[in-house]
Amino acid sequence: MRELAVGIDLGGTKIATGVVDGEGHVLCRIELPTLAKEGPERVIQRMEESVYRVLQQMDLSLADLEGIGVCVPGPVEAGSGVVKNPPNLPGWQEVPLLSIMREKFNINVQLENDANAAALGEHLFGVGKGIENFIYITISTGIGGGVIAGGRLLRGESGGAAEIGHMTINFEGPTCGCGNRGCFEAYASGTAMARFAREGILAGRKTVLADLYKKEEVRAEHIFAAAREGDEFARELVEKEGFYLGVGLANVVNAYNPRRIAIGGGLTKAWDMFYERMLKVMRETALAASVENLEVVRAVLGQDVGVIGAASLIFH
Amino acid sequence: MRELAVGIDLGGTKIATGVVDGEGHVLCRIELPTLAKEGPERVIQRMEESVYRVLQQMDLSLADLEGIGVCVPGPVEAGSGVVKNPPNLPGWQEVPLLSIMREKFNINVQLENDANAAALGEHLFGVGKGIENFIYITISTGIGGGVIAGGRLLRGESGGAAEIGHMTINFEGPTCGCGNRGCFEAYASGTAMARFAREGILAGRKTVLADLYKKEEVRAEHIFAAAREGDEFARELVEKEGFYLGVGLANVVNAYNPRRIAIGGGLTKAWDMFYERMLKVMRETALAASVENLEVVRAVLGQDVGVIGAASLIFH
Numbered sequence: 001m002r003e004l005a006v007g008i009d010l011g012g013t014k015i016a017t018g019v020v021d022g023e024g025h026v027l028c029r030i031e032l033p034t035l036a037k038e039g040p041e042r043v044i045q046r047m048e049e050s051v052y053r054v055l056q057q058m059d060l061s062l063a064d065l066e067g068i069g070v071c072v073p074g075p076v077e078a079g080s081g082v083v084k085n086p087p088n089l090p091g092w093q094e095v096p097l098l099s100i101m102r103e104k105f106n107i108n109v110q111l112e113n114d115a116n117a118a119a120l121g122e123h124l125f126g127v128g129k130g131i132e133n134f135i136y137i138t139i140s141t142g143i144g145g146g147v148i149a150g151g152r153l154l155r156g157e158s159g160g161a162a163e164i165g166h167m168t169i170n171f172e173g174p175t176c177g178c179g180n181r182g183c184f185e186a187y188a189s190g191t192a193m194a195r196f197a198r199e200g201i202l203a204g205r206k207t208v209l210a211d212l213y214k215k216e217e218v219r220a221e222h223i224f225a226a227a228r229e230g231d232e233f234a235r236e237l238v239e240k241e242g243f244y245l246g247v248g249l250a251n252v253v254n255a256y257n258p259r260r261i262a263i264g265g266g267l268t269k270a271w272d273m274f275y276e277r278m279l280k281v282m283r284e285t286a287l288a289a290s291v292e293n294l295e296v297v298r299a300v301l302g303q304d305v306g307v308i309g310a311a312s313l314i315f316h
Numbered sequence: 317m318r319e320l321a322v323g324i325d326l327g328g329t330k331i332a333t334g335v336v337d338g339e340g341h342v343l344c345r346i347e348l349p350t351l352a353k354e355g356p357e358r359v360i361q362r363m364e365e366s367v368y369r370v371l372q373q374m375d376l377s378l379a380d381l382e383g384i385g386v387c388v389p390g391p392v393e394a395g396s397g398v399v400k401n402p403p404n405l406p407g408w409q410e411v412p413l414l415s416i417m418r419e420k421f422n423i424n425v426q427l428e429n430d431a432n433a434a435a436l437g438e439h440l441f442g443v444g445k446g447i448e449n450f451i452y453i454t455i456s457t458g459i460g461g462g463v464i465a466g467g468r469l470l471r472g473e474s475g476g477a478a479e480i481g482h483m484t485i486n487f488e489g490p491t492c493g494c495g496n497r498g499c500f501e502a503y504a505s506g507t508a509m510a511r512f513a514r515e516g517i518l519a520g521r522k523t524v525l526a527d528l529y530k531k532e533e534v535r536a537e538h539i540f541a542a543a544r545e546g547d548e549f550a551r552e553l554v555e556k557e558g559f560y561l562g563v564g565l566a567n568v569v570n571a572y573n574p575r576r577i578a579i580g581g582g583l584t585k586a587w588d589m590f591y592e593r594m595l596k597v598m599r600e601t602a603l604a605a606s607v608e609n610l611e612v613v614r615a616v617l618g619q620d621v622g623v624i625g626a627a628s629l630i631f632h
Contacts, residue, residue: 084605149465150470152466154470154572155466155573156573156606157449157575157606157610158606158609160573160605161571161573163603163606164570167483168485168567169487171485180600182486250484250496251484251567253476254476255478255479256571257471257475257477258472286482287476287494293473293474
């Protein structure tokens with residue numbers, strides 16, 4: 001009989017839950033709204049409900065599972081499994097999610113932050129397969145990362161290792177959501193791109209984005225689209241994005257010396273527009289010996305990375 | 317019978333070799349000049365000679381040893397044990413030191429870069445004892461580091477992990493010896509302090525260091541001494557040094573989430589002058605959850621750290 005686990009990807013807007021087999025295939029998947037503002041108790045009830053619903057759909061019971069893996073959009077205290085205060089889950093402060101879930105289900109439950117889980121998922125079932133020193137980085141509204149070092153997830157003392165998005169790349173730079181200045185995330189996330197666009201527009205730069213800005217919020221995807229159509233200001237922003245990504249990746253390379261880096265998240269939809277510049281800057285900036293055999297590739301698990309990553313906590 | 321190993325600390329100016337017991341005590345120690353300009357072959361001969369001399373002094377033979385550990389001032393390729401081109405050993409390019417030493421001695425030989433070996437030495441026998449997530453940082457002419465993660469030395473794919481000195485803290489900053497801009501080392505090493513002093517003096521700053529500069533090279537120790545005596549410019553430099561160290565440490569914290577960081581190297585002689593500012597900036601800059609239980613302390617193995625660290629490669 002094949003191994004099965006349930007993976008729960010708790011996000012700021014939705015809870016995605018799936019049954020995953022030991023080869024990383026998602027056999028069944030549902031989504032419920034998170035409705036974070038209703039508070040932890042109600043959200044956890046919906047997580048519980050989602051598990052029973054996927055089990056029912058496949059005519060399974062808890063006894064058929066190796067366990068339940070859960071990933072959350074924020075820091076998890078290693079060991080205790082207490083969820084600290086994730087910015088995307090207002091009202092969650094020090095929620096002992098691991099022990100609550102273990103009590104509810106009385107089977108093996110594992111918990112990680114989403115970037116770590118995604119790194120493990122890509123390591124077991126995606127582009128990190130068989131790569132002992134592997135890093136997964138997600139670039140979307142924020143920047144997160146997970147590090148596999150010597151085949152093991154790098155957690156650090158309390159689960160706070162690999163906070164790649166909050167490594168300083170310019171201590172004189174813009175203020176980040178974390179309070180620090182010049183974090184990688186404050187330069188290279190989709191949110192940062194949008195902020196740079198807004199600043200340029202308000203400073204009077206000629207760009208098609210200026211017209212858009214009057215009607216709606218300018219997002220990274222608009223900038224990439226405008227750059228494709230030849231808008232000069234948008235092209236500059238994309239050029240800078242490649243530079244910032246290159247500098248941030250170089251820090252990652254000098255910190256961990258990985259064999260392969262996989263990049264996921266929303267911004268990879270425009271992969272072809274920043275890849276070359278990012279790679280060039282990374283190679284110029286990082287120590288030569290560490291980039292010699294390094295590969296930087298797109299992550300492959302796509303929108304299922306959360307569910308598969310969560311389940312991989314059980315299969316690891 | 318107690319375990320014994322020989323540790324060889326190959327430096328740019330001297331070779332320090334000692335017999336170390338399984339509790340990290342240096343039982344006997346000699347120093348020979350490196351004379352790096354004579355080339356790898358002659359230097360390796362002196363390393364060999366140093367081993368036989370310490371053995372003779374203690375009336376031991378190779379058979380009494382668990383092995384020989386060697387540390388070198390530059391990158392070592394993990395696995396192959398090839399020494400890349402250390403800036404302090406001119407003429408050393410791709411020297412297969414590990415296999416040469418193994419052939420010469422025909423016993424267990426281990427090789428690491430000096431910062432990694434020092435981290436392991438402090439982890440086994442110093443302030444990192446029993447600390448599973450521990451980081452050693454040396455601040456002198458350069459900045460180096462070694463990371464113990466989950467009780468194991470973090471090497472990365474080819475031995476290039478934990479290149480802490482070359483993590484970017486300001487991509488618009490001064491050029492570093494590695495070719496990159498704004499490395500931690502380019503801001504916070506003793507060499508960087510001296511450069512900032514020189515720049516200020518040449519820009520006409522009033523300081524006692526200006527008189528010194530006419531006679532000899534201004535070094536970090538002069539700056540600390542002048543600051544102690546109330547020199548305003550020197551105080552500014554020390555204040556900045558604390559800031560840069562704090563920013564660099566915060567990067568280290570966000571990358572590895574250690575339980576304890578030990579700092580060694582020449583600049584720690586002025587520990588009391590930068591410690592408070594460094595710690596304050598680090599705490600403000602790093603993610604709050606990761607600094608909660610973090611300790612930053614001085615390394616304790618002192619000038620023996622190289623010999624003990626090298627020997628600890630055998631005891632690990």
